[in-house]
Amino acid sequence: MAESMKGLHRTHRCTEVSNSNIGQQVTVMGWVQKRRNLGSLIFIDLRDRSGLLQIVFDEPKVGSEGFAKAEALRSEFVIAVTGTVEKRSAAVNENLKTGDIEVIAESIRILSESETPPFPIEENSQTKEDMRLRYRYLDLRRPDIQRNMMMKSKVAMLLRNFMEQEGFLEIETPILTKSTPEGARDYLVPSRVHPGTFYALPQSPQLFKQLLMCSGYDRYFQIARCFRDEDLRADRQPEFTQADMELSFVDVDDVIDVNERLLQYVFKEAIGIEIALPIPRMSWQEAMDRYGSDKPDTRFGMELADVSEVVKGCGFGVFTTALDQGGSVRGINAKGQGAMPRKKIDKLVEFAKGYGAKGLAYLAVNEDGSYKSSFAKFMTEEELKSLVEKMQGEPGDLLLFAADKNKIVWDVLGALRLELARELGLMDKNQYNFLWVTEFPLLEWSEEENRFMAMHHPFTMPMEEDWDKIDSDPGAVRAKAYDIVLNGTELGGGSVRIHQNDIQEKMLEALGFTKERAYEQFGFLLDAFKYGVPPHAGLAYGLDRMVMLMMQCDSIRDVIAFPKVKDASCLMTAAPGAVEEKQLEELALAITKEETAGEE
Template sequence: MEKLKRSHMAGILRNEHIGKEVILAGWVQKRRDLGGLIFVDLRDKTGISQVVFDQEVSKEAFIIGETLGTEYVIVVKGKVYERFSKNLEMPTGEVEVFVEEVEVLNDARTPPIYIKDDDQVSENLRLKYRYLDLRKQNMQKNLKLRHDVTKLVRDFLDKENFIEVETPILTKPTPEGARDYIVPSRVNQGKFYALPQSPQLFKQLLMVSGTDRYFQIVKCFRDEDLRADRQPEFTQIDCEMSFVDEMDIMDINEKMMAHVVKGIKGLNITLPFPRMTYKEAMDRYGNDKPDTRFGLELINVTENLKTSDFKVFSSTIEKGGIIKAINVSGEADNFSRKDITNLEKHTKDYGAKGLAWIKVTEEGVNSPIAKFLSESEIQSVLDKTEGKTGDLLLFVADEPSVVHGALSNLRNYLGKELNLYNKDQCNFLWVTEFPLFERDKETGRLSAMHHPFTAPVDEDLLLLEKKPEDARARAYDLVLNGHEIGGGSIRIHTSEIQEKMFQVLGFTKKEAYKKFGFLLEAFQYGTPPHGGIAYGLDRLVMILAHEENIRQVIAFPKTQNATCLLTEAPTTIDDDQLSELHININSSEENS
């Protein structure tokens, strides 16, 4: 028999193929033996087609069909017919292929996970057998989506005169906010490289070099605690431009995101994107990456309750705390006492000590705290929150960081639970004027909120000397549906201001030059004003794919413990390799 070569993909067969001879190749999803007929669901990355083994069409093929098992790799040749019993839930459900020839390319053991999207197996098992997990239609769809997003970005930036430049993976350890992954040098005994947390310094050097418009889709590495939307190695869309200000960068990136969303979802995004200061975002939403697809904004009622007899409120205000509320409009009757207790548990997960509530009914207010509030206080709160009959008001009183953390997360939880938004909607938002610094609660030291190369707002330059914690940054984050997908800034481009920045951060001049001397020296040879942005490609694709876990859009991700269950990395290395690298491992650590 002549070797069969695939002519069509399984998932593309439709009515227009009826009567045509096709050759399909793929995996056996399942087999149903009805005696004289054997039905096989044949799967490839495009979908599933039903192929039929009929003794009257080919006895030889039928005999082979009887031996097929799940995940066998086969190639079949046959004619496409209209399906007698149609399955309209399948794209190919109106046709089927009657097999004339079949070749088994490989058999297969029974797989440890089902190859279907709703397999319900543990994530650890999925990651251990990732090559099987990736056979699922949803995972193949996510990989294709990632490819499409990447291609759209590259094509757009190419047309805008950006050039792609690769920067080093083995580089110098520099303090940029997270822990470095360290690589020992065999050639230079006792010295180490770091894997880049970002190409930040190199892209700035490219601006010094006159490259003008640079981009790169690049791996970055940060040794930090993981979560659903974070990985130790991740992919960044990195861009930098010379002779620009914030408006230039926002403008071109808005056009790029509109281009991506149009290409992926077919949606036309209105430009320009809304803009909001960091202070306004915190006041209205409690975080710096608000989901603006729905309301439930935070309302400050501190002034309305400052004379309250309710001790929780009054003592909080006396200590300098605040009280904020959200109005869950029209939902009072849908939340029982038990439901509200569950909401309180949710806020406690984010540091709140409790959750006060008021239901607005036709008879008045229903609340365990109503007896502690005067009529005028209740009316004042209703006026401030625009509370009306049927509304549920939820309050948290504490220091601002706790109030914002608890209510912003409760807001997002309610938005999802109450279906307050369309998941296909894409709400972009620029958040601007971030603080330049933030103070560590434990050490009291200042650190850069973004990174130490972010330029301060021009009128705040004098604050670097007098009151640095009040200085604002020329920084901007791009938010999509409650996720920060990109962040950037106008950079410092003079050695004088950069040295001042390091000084505020606690570096001596000697320390600054030891760690960043190559950058400070470069700035002395004529550096253009420049700025840029970096996107988390994985996170962007996760949102566009409607996934809640970033591992769903990465081919071979790590677990929350930064391990690869497939390859069992990280692992030990043998003594000869350790010796070559001049590394000794403490035996107690080795056995721990």
């Protein structure tokens, strides 16, 4: 039967007990990790969020009733123990912070009993994730998950400390807001008071933080909850946390400066990593040309090479057709992989097709300098030699080529480069390579929408020297946008914002908005701009992603207390779920059954 806390007071967490407490009486509380019964002695590993502490039950010290309670203990029982700290009498455990001490129990209370858990509470659990997420409250007891949660709390505190020192004000923005048509899908919330209308959950505090700059708050900061109704990946969730900021009277370099110092401070204080400043910068165009990605992983080479000029007159139709259609031919050099079996190369071809490629051309440079290739018969010896030279190919190398529209070639080779690096073990998890990617295109063409879309959002400032192309060549206009990338993952992104009304209206026009529709969607912002708005810029970090990379986790779910799975459902609470008819009536909503084939 569970006992009460009456009269008890915890003096230490488990690993707060140390050699300095030897000879002292302490009271510790936590969960039973493991019990070992040696007959005359019972050893318990007691666990709380700080770690493990060994408790020794010796009947003469704890009494017969206390010893009987110790005999009844099982995994995950919650107990309170009062006893004296002593040097370990048996072997020291160098893997534990408390490995050279133990507590000799004098009294014990069983605060709560536990059924046998559905899986062991242990680090690096081999239990399937679905099972762990169904019992997430148990999974959260695991020491590695608890370290992640504590790190996230620490990082949030460090961010707040730094921002306060830099003169930022923490201001909350609304969660119930207005739906906007650009970007990812909104989560909608029906209004009971205004039937037939909906709030949206914010994808970011973007418009409100710009309004705060209009309101003269100068430097804003918020650790904000954000929501996006989009397909999930390892580093995405439908609800997530942003470390969000906006600054007035600044340009690109000012934002980059404060954020470089922020990153340097947080990574040093949180995980002891020194970031050398300034962080390297690379234009979007250079990143795409060299890495096939706007978030390149620079921990290894294998950069893309444009061989379009070398192969433009060759007899290989795959290459020449791509060039004739305005595309390009590019390749990567997988050093030392020339002997890769054909079956493995075929797998890479299938992988490439998943990113839009029609195929993948390859050329292996044999150790004797001869070639083994999927296209050698279509090219002369001289053309092949020039191609290998352009690729800096050496005996033993494997050269892989994609030919298509630039976007497809970049996507294919960028993904292939990462896949090969994973297979070859080229990604050092202990290396932290930061990079600013700048000068993004302002707009990108959407085949689906048959119009230009904002690459970031409609409030991003174009680069002044490109603005005159907005009518004649919109795709060539660069933006004052910048992303901070860490090891091939976008850590955060931002931009200088448009603060001139005429440029903002023109930008919305380029995106296909009529003046009436623009005011319908963003009228409150456009009206605010009529009353004196300072130049302003901002940036937002994915806080969950940042901690995921700091803790070298493979999934963002490992740093979120109660995450969703791939279909955006919660296995623990079974959300989303049906609601009562009465609730729907109050909201003036009706559920319509989707017709299936064969129904009349």
